[in-house]
Structures are given as C-alpha cells and as structure tokens.
Amino acid sequence: MNFFGKLTLDSLPHVWYTIGATVSIALMCLAAGMFLTKRQKWGWLWNEWLTSTDPKKIGTMYIIFATLMFFRGMIDAAMIWLQQAIAADSQGYLTADHFQQIFTSHGDIMVFFVTMGFFFGLMNWIIPLQIGARDLAFPFLNSLGFWLTVVGGILINLFFIIGGEFANTGWVAITPLSGLEFNPGVGVDYLIWSLQLSGLGSLLAGLNFIVTIIKHRAPGMTLMRMPLFVWTSLCGMILVISAFPVLTATTLLLWLERFFDLHFFTASFGGNQMMYFNLIWMWGHPEVYILVLPAFGMYSEIVSTFSQKRIFGYVSMVCAALMITFLSYLVWLHHFFTMGSGADVNSFFGIVTMLIAIPSGVQVFNWILTMHKGKVTFASPMYWFVGFLITFMIGGMAGILMASPPADFQVHNSLFLIAHFHTMVIGVAIFGAFAGVTYWFPKIFGFMLDERLGKLAFWFWFIGFFVSFVPLYLLGFMGATRRLDHYAASTHWQPLFITSLAGIAIIGCGILIQIVQLIVSIRGRKQVSGDPWNGRTLEWSTSSPPPFYNFAVIPTVTSREPFWDMKQKGMHPSQKREEIVLFKNTGFGLYISGFSFLAAFAIVWRIYWLIALGLLGVIACIIILSFNDEMEEVYDGK
Amino acid sequence: MENETKVFGFWIYLMTDLIIFAVLFATFIVLHNNTFGGPSGRDLFSLRFALAETLLLLTSSFTCTLAMLDIHREKKKGAIFWLLVTFVLGVAFLVLEWIEFSEFIHEGATWQRSGFLSSYFTLVGTHGLHISTGLLWMLVALFRIGLRPLLAPSISKIFRMALFWHFLDFVWIFIFTVVYGMGTLL
Numbered sequence: 001m002n003f004f005g006k007l008t009l010d011s012l013p014h015v016w017y018t019i020g021a022t023v024s025i026a027l028m029c030l031a032a033g034m035f036l037t038k039r040q041k042w043g044w045l046w047n048e049w050l051t052s053t054d055p056k057k058i059g060t061m062y063i064i065f066a067t068l069m070f071f072r073g074m075i076d077a078a079m080i081w082l083q084q085a086i087a088a089d090s091q092g093y094l095t096a097d098h099f100q101q102i103f104t105s106h107g108d109i110m111v112f113f114v115t116m117g118f119f120f121g122l123m124n125w126i127i128p129l130q131i132g133a134r135d136l137a138f139p140f141l142n143s144l145g146f147w148l149t150v151v152g153g154i155l156i157n158l159f160f161i162i163g164g165e166f167a168n169t170g171w172v173a174i175t176p177l178s179g180l181e182f183n184p185g186v187g188v189d190y191l192i193w194s195l196q197l198s199g200l201g202s203l204l205a206g207l208n209f210i211v212t213i214i215k216h217r218a219p220g221m222t223l224m225r226m227p228l229f230v231w232t233s234l235c236g237m238i239l240v241i242s243a244f245p246v247l248t249a250t251t252l253l254l255w256l257e258r259f260f261d262l263h264f265f266t267a268s269f270g271g272n273q274m275m276y277f278n279l280i281w282m283w284g285h286p287e288v289y290i291l292v293l294p295a296f297g298m299y300s301e302i303v304s305t306f307s308q309k310r311i312f313g314y315v316s317m318v319c320a321a322l323m324i325t326f327l328s329y330l331v332w333l334h335h336f337f338t339m340g341s342g343a344d345v346n347s348f349f350g351i352v353t354m355l356i357a358i359p360s361g362v363q364v365f366n367w368i369l370t371m372h373k374g375k376v377t378f379a380s381p382m383y384w385f386v387g388f389l390i391t392f393m394i395g396g397m398a399g400i401l402m403a404s405p406p407a408d409f410q411v412h413n414s415l416f417l418i419a420h421f422h423t424m425v426i427g428v429a430i431f432g433a434f435a436g437v438t439y440w441f442p443k444i445f446g447f448m449l450d451e452r453l454g455k456l457a458f459w460f461w462f463i464g465f466f467v468s469f470v471p472l473y474l475l476g477f478m479g480a481t482r483r484l485d486h487y488a489a490s491t492h493w494q495p496l497f498i499t500s501l502a503g504i505a506i507i508g509c510g511i512l513i514q515i516v517q518l519i520v521s522i523r524g525r526k527q528v529s530g531d532p533w534n535g536r537t538l539e540w541s542t543s544s545p546p547p548f549y550n551f552a553v554i555p556t557v558t559s560r561e562p563f564w565d566m567k568q569k570g571m572h573p574s575q576k577r578e579e580i581v582l583f584k585n586t587g588f589g590l591y592i593s594g595f596s597f598l599a600a601f602a603i604v605w606r607i608y609w610l611i612a613l614g615l616l617g618v619i620a621c622i623i624i625l626s627f628n629d630e631m632e633e634v635y636d637g638k
Numbered sequence: 639m640e641n642e643t644k645v646f647g648f649w650i651y652l653m654t655d656l657i658i659f660a661v662l663f664a665t666f667i668v669l670h671n672n673t674f675g676g677p678s679g680r681d682l683f684s685l686r687f688a689l690a691e692t693l694l695l696l697t698s699s700f701t702c703t704l705a706m707l708d709i710h711r712e713k714k715k716g717a718i719f720w721l722l723v724t725f726v727l728g729v730a731f732l733v734l735e736w737i738e739f740s741e742f743i744h745e746g747a748t749w750q751r752s753g754f755l756s757s758y759f760t761l762v763g764t765h766g767l768h769i770s771t772g773l774l775w776m777l778v779a780l781f782r783i784g785l786r787p788l789l790a791p792s793i794s795k796i797f798r799m800a801l802f803w804h805f806l807d808f809v810w811i812f813i814f815t816v817v818y819g820m821g822t823l824l
Contacts, residue, residue, distance in 0.1 A: 137643050203654060211647040245654045249661035253760065262749050262756035263674075264665060270672030270753030279661060623778055629791045 005606035006186065011163040017098070021160035051585040053139035054548055056444055058146050059124030063437065065146075066117030069109050069153055074511065076106035078504055081468075085501040087486035088494040099485040100168035101187065105156065107171025108191065111291065112198050113153045115425065118433035119294045120149075120205050123233050125444050126436075127209060129539035130227045132218025132557065134550045135583060137211040140631065143589030145204035151597035152198030158601070159190055167191040170483065172284060173254065175265035175276040180258045186604050188258065192251045193600035197593075199244050199251075206240030209233060218538070220557035224318070227537045227560075228311060231318050232297030235325040236290050242329075243286035250279040259603070277339065281332035289328040291425060293321060295432025296363060299385050302439055303367050305535050306382045307374025310561055313366040320359035320366075327356050337405045338412045346405040353403035360396055364389065379533065380454035384435035387462045391427025395420055398473070416476025419469045426465060434461075434514075442532045446544045447525035453517035460510030468503025471496040536564035541573045549635065552577040580635040592621045641794035648798045652805050655768075659809050662761040663816060670821065672753035679754070679821030682747055688818035691734050692810065698727035699807040706800050712788050721780055724803070728773050735766050758817065765813060768806050775799045 002008070013019045036042050049057055079102050083092040094102070124142070128135060136142050159166050167187040169178040178188045213234045217226070226234075254276070256262045263269035265276040304311040311317060333341060333349040341349075367389065376382070398420040402408045411417060442448045475496050480487070487493055531540040541563045542551060553574045559565050566573070599614025601607075670679065705720035739759070742748075749759040779796045786792050 138647060207647060207650050207654070210650060211643060215643045215646060241650060241654050242657060245657035246661055249658045253661075253665065256756075256760060260749065262760065263753045264669070264756055264760075266753075268674070269751075269756075270669065270674035271756075272668055272672065272753065275665065275668055279664075619774070626778060626795065627782070629786075 003607075003609075005602070005608065007162070007605040007607065011186075013160065013163050018160050018163065021157075025161060046587075047585065050590060051143075051587045053135070053143050053583045053585055053589075055124040055128050055136050055139070055142060056546065056548075058142055059121045059126075060444065062117050062121030062124060062146060062149075065150055065153065066114050066121060066433075069113040069117060072157065073106055073109040073114055074508075076102050076109070078508070080106065081497075081501045081504050083485060084497045085494070087484075088489040088491075088497075089486075091486055094485065096485045097165075097168055100170075100483070101166040103483055104167050104169060104171055104173075104191070108156060108195070109153075110425070111171065111287070112195065112202075113149070113156070115291045115429045115433065116202060117149065118437070119233075119236070119291070119429075120146075120202070122298070122433070122436045122440065123209060123294060126440055126539055127212065127230055127233060128216075129443070129542065129546060129550055130230050130537050131213060131216065131221060132538050132551060132555050133212065133216040134554075134580065136208050137216055138208050139583035140586060140589060140625075141204045141208050143586065144592055145201040145208065145589075147589045147593035148201030148204070148596065149198045151593045151600075152194045152196075152201060155190060155197060155597065155600055155604075156194040159187070162601075162605075164190065164604075172280045173251070174280075175254065175257075175273055176267060178254060178258075179266060180261070181266075189255070189604040192255045192258075193604055195251055196248060196255075197596060197600055199247050200596075202240055203244045203248070206237040206244065209237045210241065213237075218554050218557050221562075224315070225557055225560045225562075227297075228300035228314070228317055228321075229294070229297035232293045232295075232300075232321045235321045236293035238325060239286040239290045239293070239328060243283045243290070246279060247283040247287075250276070250283065253279075255603075259606075274339065277336050278332070281335045282329075284335065285332040286328045288421075288424070289324055291429045292432075293324065295388075295429050295436075296321065298432050298436040298439070299367060299388060300363075300370075301537065302381045302385050302435055303370050305439075305533050306379055306385075307371045307376050308534065309370055309374035310536070310564075311366065312369040312372075313362070314560060316362050317366055320362045323359040324356060327352055327359075331356065334403060334405075334408070337408045343405075350403050350405045350408075354400060357396065357400055357403075360392075364393065380449075380451050380458060381435045381439040383455055383458040384431045384438070387458060388427055388431045388435070391423050391431070391465065395423030395427055398423065411476050413482055414476035415472040415480045415482055418482050419472035419476060422469055422472075426469075431461075434458075439533070440539075442528045443530075443539055443544050443546070445525075446527055447521065448528055448532060450517045450521045450524070453513055453520060457510045457513040457517060460506055460513060464503050464506030464508075464510055466503070467506055468500050471500040471503075531563075536561040538563055541566065549577075549580045549582060554578075577635075581632050582635065584631055584633050586625075586631070588621055588625050592618055595621060641790055644794055645798060645801075648801060652801065655805070656809070659761075659764070659812075662757070662764055663812065666757040666761045666817065669753040669757040674752035674754075676751040676755065677745070677747045679758075679817070682742055682745075683818050683822045685818055685822050687734070687738060688814055691731055691738075692814045694727050694731045694734065695807050695810050698724045698731070699804055701727065702800050702803050706797065709783075709788060709793055709796055714783055714788065717788075718780060718783055721776060721783070725773060725776050725780075728769060728776070728803075732766060732769055732773070735762070739763075762813060762817065765806065765809055768809075772799070772803050772806055775802065 013022050036045060049061065052058060079094065080099070083094045083099055086092050092099075124136075127133075156166075164186040167173060167178065167183070167190065169183065169188060169191070173188055173191055176182060213226070213230055253262075253264045257264055257266065257271075263271040265271050265273050267273060300311050300317060330352045331349055333345065334353045337346050337350070367385075398416070402411060402417065402420060438449050438454055475493055478491070478493065478496075480491070480493055528544055530543045532544070533540070538555060538557070539546075541555065551573075553576065555562065555573060595614045595617030597614075599611050599618065602610030602614055701720050702724045705717045705724060708714075708716035708720060742755075747755055749756050776799060779799050782792055782795065
C-alpha cells in the first residue's frame with residue numbers, strides 16, 4: 001500500500017490552469033504573509049479575528065470569504081461564456097472535460113460558498129442586533145461552523161495545488177455519472193467532501209440561529225414583533241436543519257458507493273438510480289429557498305426604511321414566509337418531470353409548485369404597497385431592491401411556466417432553465433446580498449459605502465444581467481441545452497452566445513466599480529451616527545460600529561418597530577453598562593476544522609493513516625474542549 | 639437558563655440526526671427487495687438474535703435513567719455504577735452486532751453483494767457507529783463524574799449524553815421493526 005494513497009507525483013499540477021492557479025495562490029499567500037509580518041499583525045490576526053467568537057467579526061469573515069469565492073466563481077462563469085461564444089463548429093479553447101469541471105465548480109461555489117456565505121455573514125452581523133441579544137446562543141459553534149465552511153471552500157479549490165481534477169458531473173453530482181465506473185478519479189470525492197464539510201458548517205450555523213432566535217430575544221420581543229429579516233432567516237434556517245441532513249446522508253451514500261463498492265444508485269446489483277435524483281432534490285429544492293428567504297427579509301427591511309413607513313401587511317408577510325417554507329418541501333420532483341414519474345405524480349408536484357406563486361405574490365404586493373404613499377428615498381440599497389422586484393417578477397413567471405409539466409418537457413435542461421434560475425439566484429439572492437451589505441455596512445464599520453459609485457455599479461450589474469441572460473431565455477426556446485461545450489454553427493446560436501458574453505463584460509465592469517467603491521469609501525471614510533438611514537429596528541439604536549457587547553443594557557421591546565417608536569417619543573437608549581457575560585475567544589473552531597480538513601483530504605486521496613490521524617485529532621479536540629467549563633468572561637458595569 | 643438553551647439546541651441536533659436516519663430508512667425500504675439473486679432478509683435475519691440485541695439496548699436505556707436519577711440526587715457512586723452497567727450493556731450490544739455482521743459476511747452476504755445488503759449494512763452500521771460514539775461519550779462522562787463536582791454544567795452535559803443514548807434506543811426500535819421484523823415476517 002502506498003504511503004500517500006492515490007497521491008503520486010503524476011497527480012501534481014501539470015496543466016496550464018492548475019500551474020497558473022498554484023503560482024497565483026502562492027504569490028497571494030506570500031504577499032499577505034509579508035504584509036502581516038512587516039506590520040507585525042500576526043498576533044492581531046489571530047487574537048482579534050481568527051479565534052474570535054464575536055458574531056460581528058465572524059460575519060465579516062464570512063463576507064470576506066464569500067467575496068473571495070465569488071471571484072473564483074465569476075472567473076468560472078466568464079470561462080464558460082467565452083467557450084460558448086467561440087465554440088461554434090470548433091472545440092473552443094477548453095477541452096470537454098475541462099469545460100465540465102468548470103461548470104460543476106461554478107455551481108457548487110456560487111451556491112454553497114458565495115450565496116450562503118453572504119447570508120450567514122449578514123445574519124451574523126444583524127440578527128443578534130435586531131433581536132436585542134449580545135451574541136448567538138452557541139458562540140463556539142458559530143466559530144466552528146464558519147471554519148468548517150472555510151475548509152470546505154479550500155478543499156473545493158485544492159486540486160489547483162495538490163492536483164487531480166475536479167468533478168465533471170454537474171453541481172449535484174448526478175449518478176451514475178458520478179459513480180466509480182464513469183468517474184474513477186478524485187474529482188467527485190473532492191466535491192463530496194467539500195460539501196460534507198461546508199454542509200456540516202451550514203447545519204451548525206442553522207441550528208445556532210434557530211436556538212438564538214427562539215431563546216435569546218430581548219424581553220418583550222414576541223415572535224410577532226420580530227423584524228421580518230429575523231422571520232425569514234428563521235424560516236431559512238428551519239429549511240437548513242431539515243434539508244442539509246438529507247444532503248449529508250445522500251452524499252455519504254454516494255461516497256460509500258465509491259469507496260467501499262456499495263450499491264445504492266448503480267444500475268446493476270440492485271441499485272436504484274432514481275433514488276439519487278429524489279434524495280438530492282429533496283435537499284436541493286429547499287436549498288433554493290434557503291438562498292432566497294433571507295433576501296426576502298432584507299428587502300422588507302430596506303423598503304420599509306427607505307419609504308419611512310412600516311411594512312405593509314406584516315402578518316401576511318410572516319404567513320407568506322412560513323407558507324414558502326412548508327411548500328418548498330413538496331416540490332422537489334419538478335426538477336425531473338421528464339423522468340417518468342407519470343401524469344398523476346407530475347400533476348401533484350406541478351400544482352404545488354404553482355402554489356408557491358401565491359405567497360411570493362403576496363410579498364411583492366406588500367412591498368409595492370409599502371412604497372405607496374411613503375416618503376421614498378432612492379439610496380443605493382433601494383436601487384438593488386427595485387432591480388430585484390423587476391428580475392424577480394420575470395424569473396418568477398418563467399418559473400410558473402416550467403411548473404406546468406407539459407411546458408417543462410419542452411424546456412427541460414435547456415438554457416431557458418439556466419436563465420430562470422440565474423434570474424432567481426442573481427436577481428434575488430445576489431442583489432439581496434449587495435443590498436444588505438450596502439444597507440448594514442455603516443452599522444458594522446461606522447462609515448458609509450460611496451453612494452454614487454454604488455448606484456453606478458448597480459446599473460452595470462442590472463443591465464449586464466439582462467444582456468447576459470435574456471439571450472439564454474431565447475436560446476432555450478431555440479433548443480440549446482445546458483452544458484454545451486460546442487455546437488454547430490448552422491444553429492445560428494452564436495450571435496446570442498456572443499451577446500451573452502458581452503453581458504458578463506458589463507457585469508465585470510460593475511464588479512470593478514464595486515472594488516473601487518470599497519477603496520474610495522475606506523479612504524474617504526467619515527464616522528457616521530448609529531442611525532445613518534433613519535432606521536426603525538433595534539440594530540440602529542446602538543452606535544456604529546456597535547460595541548463588542550452590542551447593547552449596554554438589553555432593551556425592552558413593546559412594539560414591532562422599537563427604535564422608531566423610541567425616536568418618536570424622543571427617548572434615548574441607556575448607555576450605562578450592566579454586568580455583561582460574553583464568550584471568550586477560542587482557537588478550537590480552527591483546530592477541529594483543521595483536523596476535519598486533514599481527514600477529508602486523506603479520504604479523497606485514500607491516505608489511510610492520515611484519515612485516522614484527522615479523526616483522532618477531531619475527537620481529542622472535542623474531549624479536551626468538553627472539560628473546559630470556563631468559556632465565558634464577565635465584564636463589570638464600567 | 640443557559641443549560642436549558644443547550645438542551646434545546648441538543649434536541650434540534652437530535653432531530654437533524656433523525657433526518658439522516660430517515661434517509662437511510664427510506665433507502666432501505668426502497669432497496670429491500672433488490673437482492674440481485676443474493677440472500678434476502680428472510681434468509682439471513684434471525685428475529686431471536688435481533689430481539690436479544692433489542693433487549694440489551696432497552697435495558698441499557700433503563701440503567702442509564704437510573705444513573706441520571708442518582709446524578710440528580712448527587713450520589714456519585716450510584717451514578718458511576720449504573721453508567722458502568724449501561725456501558726457494559728452497550729458494549730455487549732456492539733459485540734452481538736459484530737457477530738451478526740461477521741456471520742453474514744462469512745456466508746457471502748457482504749455489503750457489495752446487492753442493493754439490499756448495501757442499504758442494510760449502511761443503516762444498521764450507522765446506528766452501530768452512533769452507539770460507539772455514545773460509548774465514548776459515556777467514558778468521558780464517567781471521567782467527568784469522577785473528576786469534577788456534580789454542578790450544573792456537568793449535570794447538563796451528562797443529561798445530554800443520556801438523551802443521545804435514549805435517542806439511539808428509539809432509532810433501534812424502528813430498525814428492529816422495519817429491518818428485522820418486516821424483513822422476516824412479511
């Protein structure tokens with residue numbers, strides 16, 4: 001048996017893109033290391049950030065991590081578009097296999113690390129502040145969940161450095177393509193274990209937020225007084241804890257099949273391939289709502305603040321979120337109407353899918369009616385909101401169209417579908433992340449993001465989005481299927497693909513402007529008050545940035561918009577500090593994630609001694625930690 | 639208050655674990671007839687053997703409760719005694735499971751043989767893995783009782799360990815019914 005398992009010199013990077021990535025990653029690490037050493041910031045990095053259990057800092061780290069992964073995912077997107085723009089009657093510049101690896105990693109990275117990363121970051125920032133809490137219920141689990149997500153993100157990129165390849169199976173790793181027979185390499189294992197680690201991280205975060213929201217609300221904040229962002233996040237997190245175990249179990253079954261030669265999804269030996277589709281989409285459809293529900297809540301906060309009006313139809317908004325949560329469990333089969341479930345089953349799932357339009361419509365009308373007769377100011381978060389409203393309507397209608405099984409048969413797995421779900425994920429979730437970050441940035445950092453550049457970036461994003469994706473709707477109707485690495489020129493698809501490529505160039509300009517916006521904002525920063533937008537909920541009642549303990553005195557809540565009412569009555573939050581108990585910093589989140597990473601890496605490459613070492617490390621860390629009964633510090637009233 | 643929050647969080651964790659088991663049960667139910675010419679449940683399973691395993695686990699749940707009662711009465715010795723009994727019963731259960739698995743493998747009914755056997759070994763094996771984790775946790779709890787005073791954090795930790803143990807018992811009852819009961823009688 002080989003000491004390094006399947007890992008040999010042959011698997012080290014040897015093609016242009018892996019060598020290029022290895023070199024650039026090494027240079028980036030070197031530059032960061034030199035910077036930290038020169039400024040003597042290593043201790044600061046470790047004590048203030050890496051080992052922190054403060055949700056505001058963990059939230060910031062989530063958002064930085066999501067941003068880095070966003071660049072990776074965008075490079076993938078650009079490569080896909082470029083290939084499709086030039087590959088009429090030619091092979092383009094990518095091999096079929098390389099092209100498949102790119103769209104697979106693009107999907108996984110954007111869903112698991114970018115969108116979820118942004119939302120977990122924003123929830124960490126804002127949920128404790130909005131419910132009048134000082135921390136999450138389990139600060140250590142928060143740190144652990146974040147680091148597990150990070151090591152999952154490292155694992156998904158690791159083939160650049162260590163070698164091998166990534167999966168070429170599509171982001172949900174459909175069987176039997178992802179089985180050992182058709183995918184003997186390590187690519188699928190990288191995918192499985194990256195999702196195991198980050199999935200566990202998401203599960204811990206979801207559990208943590210639920211317990212925090214249920215148990216740690218300020219006195220007087222009943223469930224029906226919670227801000228809508230808290231409500232939709234709660235719904236999203238309920239979906240996380242009920243859907244992610246399904247992902248864990250399903251990918252585990254797939255891995256058992258690959259590692260121990262079991263038979264769950266194989267054609268021979270009595271496996272059942274359809275079971276994989278059912279299981280993965282039982283997780284996969286709720287996942288879609290995990291990506292959009294927190295965004296719905298953010299839009300509700302934003303539209304209410306910038307209309308200077310309380311949200312229209314609060315109770316119906318809560319009911320809508322709950323209804324979406326419930327219905328999202330019952331629609332998974334619409335991802336494979338074409339795979340022979342029969343008319344009755346298809347009808348059931350088609351009707352339930354259409355039902356989701358009702359709560360979605362309720363929300364849209366409530367948002368519009370909130371603006372009606374309000375004093376609307378168009379700050380940049382409002383731009384993202386209005387942009388979202390338009391894209392959401394278009395994407396939603398495309399979704400209703402596909403909810404009907406006969407119509408779906410025509411566009412199944414075509415670029416129409418790609419256009420639909422990108423309209424939802426970009427137009428709802430990513431726009432929401434940008435709106436949320438812009439809206440709450442001054443709260444966390446104490447200065448505003450540049451408004452003028454923010455609005456400019458919005459226009460590039462918004463226009464670029466339509467230039468990229470409207471052609472895909474058309475191509476879908478023309479019969480172009482998804483995941484095409486080349487096509488015949490006689491289809492006359494190429495002009496549309498080129499238009500689509502132009503769209504991503506426009507979006508790229510938008511991203512550049514956002515980077516400039518960040519730099520300009522940091523350079524010209526001016527301290528803002530605790531309440532720069534004239535907000536309504538509790539997070540605006542503390543200073544910007546908030547002290548590490550959030551509230552000097554935990555506020556008592558008597559209405560849905562406690563801070564707005566306080567301002568109307570001319571009251572100020574008390575600044576005299578009471579005795580505060582907070583969680584100490586701890587490096588154990590990092591250690592446990594590190595050992596998990598080693599174990600997962602070793603499983604991918606079948607390095608058996610390292611698997612044992614990693615698992616023993618995890619167990620040892622947990623046992624040591626379990627004997628630490630003094631995880632908290634008390635700060636007195638001064 | 640804080641320990642109550644932890645127990646609440648632990649209940650949520652248990653529910654997520656239950657969903658993992660639900661997926662494995664569903665897999666087993668879908669694949670249980672897919673024997674691919676190999677042995678079926680009726681050929682392999684012995685209901686008596688499974689009943690013996692069940693009784694061991696049920697008894698261990700009972701002794702675990704006795705230990706918890708002693709902990710609440712702050713009787714360290716009694717708690718350690720009953721936890722040790724629970725531990726031994728748990729180990730006995732694992733030994734029986736080991737014997738059962740090796741017999742099947744010896745008869746050529748390995749997990750590679752068919753979809754049915756893959757799902758059987760995965761479902762029951764995952765439960766066995768959980769039992770092993772529970773036993774390790776019980777050892778840690780025993781050390782804690784020996785080393786630390788029985789204050790709120792310790793009691794809460796041991797209580798969660800006991801919850802985990804009862805939860806595994808609960809899952810096993812379904813394994814006994816669905817895998818062994820329905821596998822041999824239906």
